[in-house]
Amino acid sequence: MGADRVIAVANLKGGVGKTTTVLNLAGFAAAAGQRVLVVDTDPQGSLTQILLPESGLAGKTLTDAFRERAQTLDGVRQPSALQGVDLVPASLGLDAVLQGAAAWTGREYVLLEMLTPHLERSEYDLVLIDCRPAIDLSVTNALTAARWMLVPAECSFMALDGYEYVQTLARQIQQRVNPRLALLGILPTRYRSGTSHGQAALEEIERQVADVQPPLRFKPVRLAVAAADAPAYKVSLAQFAPSSGVGQDYRAATESALAFLDGGAR
Numbered sequence: 001m002g003a004d005r006v007i008a009v010a011n012l013k014g015g016v017g018k019t020t021t022v023l024n025l026a027g028f029a030a031a032a033g034q035r036v037l038v039v040d041t042d043p044q045g046s047l048t049q050i051l052l053p054e055s056g057l058a059g060k061t062l063t064d065a066f067r068e069r070a071q072t073l074d075g076v077r078q079p080s081a082l083q084g085v086d087l088v089p090a091s092l093g094l095d096a097v098l099q100g101a102a103a104w105t106g107r108e109y110v111l112l113e114m115l116t117p118h119l120e121r122s123e124y125d126l127v128l129i130d131c132r133p134a135i136d137l138s139v140t141n142a143l144t145a146a147r148w149m150l151v152p153a154e155c156s157f158m159a160l161d162g163y164e165y166v167q168t169l170a171r172q173i174q175q176r177v178n179p180r181l182a183l184l185g186i187l188p189t190r191y192r193s194g195t196s197h198g199q200a201a202l203e204e205i206e207r208q209v210a211d212v213q214p215p216l217r218f219k220p221v222r223l224a225v226a227a228a229d230a231p232a233y234k235v236s237l238a239q240f241a242p243s244s245g246v247g248q249d250y251r252a253a254t255e256s257a258l259a260f261l262d263g264g265a266r
């Protein structure tokens with residue numbers, strides 16, 4: 001257990017379904033009885049807005065934890081709106097704190113250091129880290145804390161545009177900071193079945209996957225309005241529309257990720 005079950009969901013391209021993927025993997029994993037922690041490292045805080053309960057912030061945010069270089073996530077993580085899912089909330093101030101971090105030694109390791117005590121205590125079965133669409137210290141911290149990188153790629157023209165950059169960044173982090181980081185798989189998102197450009201994008205992703213051979217080959221997640229509607233109710237598709245097509249797609253993605261992790265990911 002522990003560090004092997006930390007997945008960063010990253011792509012330098014915006015709007016490809018990173019946050020939606022974190023929300024729904026968390027929702028389906030929790031529905032299957034897993035203890036889940038989600039960490040929002042995107043100062044925009046989309047995931048935080050979705051998962052923060054109506055009662056609001058219970059304590060501090062990731063910004064405070066970085067500013068204080070906290071040793072654990074105690075005082076930061078809190079129950080989310082989803083049962084079985086704890087949340088580390090993000091806030092806009094993170095950028096200002098990260099700008100001041102240029103002179104910090106070990107600045108890539110701040111999140112890893114905070115997460116490690118919780119992993120050592122086996123408090124979670126799955127940790128999902130949502131990343132912003134950028135190359136910056138927040139993403140570096142996410143990829144340094146993670147064992148696996150999951151890349152959602154939108155099934156449209158130039159589907160793998162952002163993937164190339166994130167893969168290059170991951171390779172650098174792997175070489176210099178976190179040798180255990182590896183690509184878990186590319187998750188094709190917003191798939192319009194029966195359209196030629198959707199099919200072309202899938203084939204492009206398949207080609208890339210064949211070159212890289214990550215351990216998982218995810219089936220595509222369909223484009224469906226339920227995926228965009230669920231967040232308004234502070235739930236994932238596991239609660240909102242589990243038997244919809246897109247719900248089944250995210251259930252399948254979650255099951256294959258968990259089966260792989262349970263199978264003794266090394």
Ligand SMILES: Nc1ncnc2c1ncn2[C@@H]1O[C@H](COP(=O)(O)OP(=O)(O)OP(=O)(O)O)[C@@H](O)[C@H]1O
Binds near residue numbers: 132
């Ligand atoms: N399968 C889907 N079907 C329909 N809408 C979707 C699907 N996946 C994501 N969306 C919608 O697409 C938009 C972008 O998704 P999301 O916010 O998850 O992307 P992101 O990669 O996290 O974006 P950012 O780079 O800004 O963080 C959102 O409005 C979301 O509700």
Ligand SMILES: [Mg+2]
Binds near residue numbers: 018019020046130131
């Ligand atoms: Mg996002």
